[in-house]
Amino acid sequence: MRKGSITVFALIAMLVVFMICLYLSHMAVMQSHLQNNLRDKLQNNYDLETVLNVLINDLNDDKSEIYKSIIKYCNAPLRDYKDTINLNISDKRVSTVANIKYKLDDNKTIMDVVIKSPIKNYSAFLNAQIEFVNEIFTFNNLSFLNNSTFTSRSDLEQEFYDFWASLNDNYLIPPLKSGMKSISLYHSEEITLKRIDSNKYHVYRKEAYDNYNLLNDEAFIYIENKANYDKVKLIIDSDNNNDYFKGIIYVEGDVYIVDNFKFNGIIILNGGKIYIEDGKSAIITGKLIASDNFEIPEGLELKYSPEIMNKYGIYLPFYIKGELRNSKIVY
Known part of the structure; x- marks a missing residue:
């Protein structure tokens, strides 16, 4: 047991x-x-x-x-x-x-x-x-260098200064998409953009009327005042009530619109303003950027469009800038 x-x-x-x-x-x-x-x-x-x-x-x-x-x-x-x-x-x-x-x-x-x-x-x-x-391109309608939106934030103000500096001396237009033409003019006091057909335009200088560039209705036009004129003038003579000129226009001077004008894209004024002839009108759908503040003239309508900004902004310096909003890993 x-x-x-x-x-x-x-x-x-x-x-x-x-x-x-x-x-x-x-x-x-x-x-x-x-x-x-x-x-x-x-x-x-x-x-x-x-x-x-x-x-x-x-x-x-x-x-x-x-x-x-x-x-x-x-x-x-x-x-x-x-x-x-x-x-x-x-x-x-x-x-x-x-x-x-x-x-x-x-x-x-x-x-x-x-x-x-x-x-x-x-x-x-x-x-x-x-x-x-880049946040400097996301504000509606007109942006100008001394805007309180930028001066109140040192990071945005510096971004805007860098943007203007990059567009100044010796700027080169980047490769553009097929069908979009680039024109750079450096030593002209007066340039005219004139519509000659439904989607055909001439760009010519006052000094050489017979020497013009033929454009379709989409282009990057870059006008720099290398000759140090008091003021460079771009005259837009384009009765395009039913059509749009498209792209980017950069001018170190003023823009004079002497006929009805519709534009899809970005206009950049360095030291200039926009003037519209009495009785005429213009619509800018996209963005107007200026180095100096000025009153929007009578007859000018600004329509901010992020889609058009993206379409043409990709050809501008500092346009793309990554900013992480939030992130989360999910299992």
Whole structure:
């Protein structure tokens, strides 16, 4: 009887020891699993944040996938545009994809970005909202250098000064999309933009009337006062009631509109104003930017359009600038 009790006790003790060993083994496995999960999670968070930072830094790199995506969106006719891009960071051996949705929010262009985890078979995403248009271009209608909006914020004021400085001496018009022409004039006191047909325009100088440039209705016209005239004058003689001239016009001087004129794009006045002949009217849909404040003349209507700003702003310095609104990693 006593021997049987000892045997039973020994079996119970062995069972208890076995259960303890099994529990400790299970705890060790769980601990290892938790540590691996934590390590993978930390690595995943680091990789996702690295990819996001690289994406934002690549916004101005014309060879990057995100820059090409922005250009496609800016030239797209629709407000809402979706794209998928590959993201590769060679030095860190990180590769993944990002789904991007472009939208307008309070006249600001936003990218909703969803970046998939670079870790294979790991279910996690980084959601982020990014503004890619420099804030100095997002204010409605007329922007001028000494605007209180800018002077009250030193960061915006410096951005605007940098923008003007980059447009001054030796500025080169960047490559434009197909069908959009560029013209740079440097030593003329008076230039005329004259409509000759439904979508044909002449640009000629007062000094050489017979030497003109033939344009379609879309161009980047850059007029710089390198000859140091008291004032350079651009005369717009274009009765285009049913048509629009489109693009960018930069003038170091004044613009005189002597006939009805419709314009889709960006007009930039460096040291000048806009004058409209009595009885005539003009509509600028896009943006008017001036270095000096002036009163909007009678007959001029300004319509801010973020879509048109994006279409032509991509050819201006400092237009693209990434600003992270928020980000969150979702498991």
